[in-house]
Amino acid sequence: MKLTKLTEHIYYMEHDPETDRPALGYIKGKKGGFMMDAGNSAAHYQHFLEKLQENKLPPPRYLSVTHSHWDHTFGLWATEAVTIAGEKTNKELEKMSHWTWDNTSMKQRLDAGQESEFSHIHIQREYSHLSDIRVRTAEISFNGSMTIDLGDVTCILRDIVSPHCRDSVVFLIPQDEVIFLGDSYCSVPEGEVWVYDKVLLTAYIDELERIDFRYAIKGHHPPQTKEVLLGELKNEWKRL
Template sequence: MKLTKFSEHIYYMEHDPETDRPTLGYVKGEKGSFMMDAGNSAAHYHHFIEKLEENNLPRPRYLSLTHSHWDHSFGLWATEAATIAGGKTNKELEKMSHWSWDDESMEKRLETGEDTEFSDEHIRKEYSHRSDIKVKAAEISFNGSMTIDLGDVTCILREIVSPHCRDSVVFIIPQDGVIFLGDSYCSVPKGEVWVYDKVLLMAYIDELAKIDFRLALKGHHPPQTKEEILAELKAEWKKL
């Protein structure tokens, strides 16, 4: 996957559906750089770092997560950057750090609903040796919002209500008019289908509409303008 320059300060590597590798983002500032999401494995994280080095971009000084789901967080242990997550995300990661990854444990989590068949399938694809899975919480946690000052550009980390999970955080880069959504816009898997909660979806649409941005980077889909993503989400709401 290639690294694409998205705006004056922002780069991203697009998602890869084969093993559910999401979009990873990067903000370059005068006082350091900020990586958005850690990837679904150390291999995914290091692939992104290789792309940065190929483009003469420094390794991130900070790395933050949009939420705790495995595909966005399991690469966290591999970074040397200062790591940041919302308080809810860190609680989930702490719980997951005690999970075992043998077949019996994974099957039991499917039975209890702690995990989904979609995640189970792609974890098995990404990890040929599940003993390589390491889950850790971020070093720094916040509640509500937090701002990272990179000199000529700032990154606003903000918790947001989401139809996808209870610990969603978005990253707003006001100087570039960009928002990094992670999976906050997504529905959730229910067996073979993906389903939105109508109340949470409308709350998300209302909150997203109030945020000032022009362009959105999405965790598992191509970028969109603000108008495009709001229209798409409203169309989904009308179907419910």
């Protein structure tokens, strides 16, 4: 996957649907780099680091995740950066860090509805050895919002109501007018179909409309402008 420069300080590596690897982002600041989402495995994280190196960018000084889902957090343990997560995300990660990763335990969680079929299939595809999975919490957690000053650019980490999950955080980079959404714009898999909750989608659209940005980096789709993104979400809303 290639690393693309989106704006002056922002880079992203595109998503890869094969093993459900989400897009990963990077903010290049004078005081260091900030990585957005950790990847679905140490291999995914390392792949991103190689891309940074090819582009003469230093490894991240900070790394934060948008929510607790495996594909955004299972690379956390592999980083040497200072790690940050929303309080709700860290609580989920703490819970998951006690889970056992083998076929029997995974099947049990699938049957109990703790894991979706979609995640179940893609975890098996990403990991040839399930025992390689490590779940770690972030070192720093926050509630509401926090701002990281990277010298010439800042990153605002903030909670957002989302139709996708209860622990969504987005990263806002005001100088570049960019927002990193993670999966906050996504619906939820119910068996074969992905379903939006109308109340949550309404609240999400309202909140996005109030935030200033030009480009949105999405977890599992190419980046979009604010207009195109909101147009798409409103179309989904009309269909509900």
